[in-house]
Amino acid sequence: MMRHRPQLPRPTEAELELLNILWEKGPATVRDLHQAVAVKRTIGYTSVLKLLQIMTEKGLVEREESGKAHIYRPVGTQQETQSQLVREMSERLFSGSAAALAIHALSMEPVSDRELEELRHLIEQKRKQP
Amino acid sequence: MMRHRPQLPRPTEAELELLNILWEKGPATVRDLHQAVAVKRTIGYTSVLKLLQIMTEKGLVEREESGKAHIYRPVGTQQETQSQLVREMSERLFSGSAAALAIHALSMEPVSDRELEELRHLIEQKRKQP
C-alpha cells in the first residue's frame, strides 16, 4: 500500500530557490547550495544553513548526517511542487481555472515550436476525453 | 505621450483578495469589502481598513475621500496583475518559460470546450508568427 506524504507546506521564495538547485543538481551540502545561490546574489553562508535547517523542520528537505557536512535532498518532487503552486495561483488569480491561467501564460510569451507541438498534443488528448 | 505608472509592488495574498473583489464589483468602501471578505472567512472590519491604508501607501489602490466613507479603486488592472504574477511564477517555478507553465497547468485540470477552442486559436496564432 502506497503511503502518502503528509501535505508539504508551500515553500517560501528563498526556499524555492534552494529547491530548484536541489532538483537540478541533486543532493547537495550547504556549501554547494551557498555557492550556487551566491552566483546570483549576495548571501551569507549561515543564511543558507539556517534556511535548510528550517526546511528540514518543515519537511521540505531531508538530510543525511553521516559525514561531517550534511547532505540535503528535496522531499517533494519538482512536479508536485509545481502543481501545488500552479493550483494555488490559479485559485487566487483566476478563480480556480487552471485553463485560464494557461491561456494567459500562453498569450504572453514567445513559445518554441516544440512547446507548441506539446500543447497541441495536450489539447487533442483533452478533446478526446471530455 | 502615454505615461507609464511606476511598477506596482507585488500584492500580498490578503491584498490580492481585496483586489479581486474590486476588479469584480468595482470601486467600493471598506464596509463593502469587509462584507465581501467576511463571507469567506472571519476578519475584523479594521483589519480590512488597515490593509486598504497600506495598499494606498503602496500605490495598489487609490481612494476618493469626498464623502464620509472613502471609496477605493484598484490602480493596476486585473490583466496587468495577472501578467506580473504569472511572469514571476514562471521565472521562479519554470526557469522563465511561461509556455512550460501553461503546459503544466493544462495537463492538470479539467478544461471546458470553450477554453479548448480559445487555446487552439491561440496556438494557431502563434504558429503563424514565429
Add this chain to the structure above:
DNA sequence: AGTCACCTACGAAACTTTTCGTTGACAAGT
C-alpha cells in the same frame, strides 16, 4: 445636549520570512 451609529487613523501585537553573528566542535596541517 446627549446618545448612537459609523467612519478613519494609529499603534501595536503576533506571526512569518530573511539575514547573519557568535559559538563550539572537529580535523588537518605546522
Add this chain to the structure above:
DNA sequence: ACTTGTCAACGAAAAGTTTCGTAGGTGACT
C-alpha cells in the same frame, strides 16, 4: 600542542505581513 579552516547549532535582529483594539471625529436621531 597550536593554529587554521570547515562545519552545524543557536539566538536574535530586521523586515514584512496580518490582525485587531482603542481613540477620536462627525452626523443623525431623540
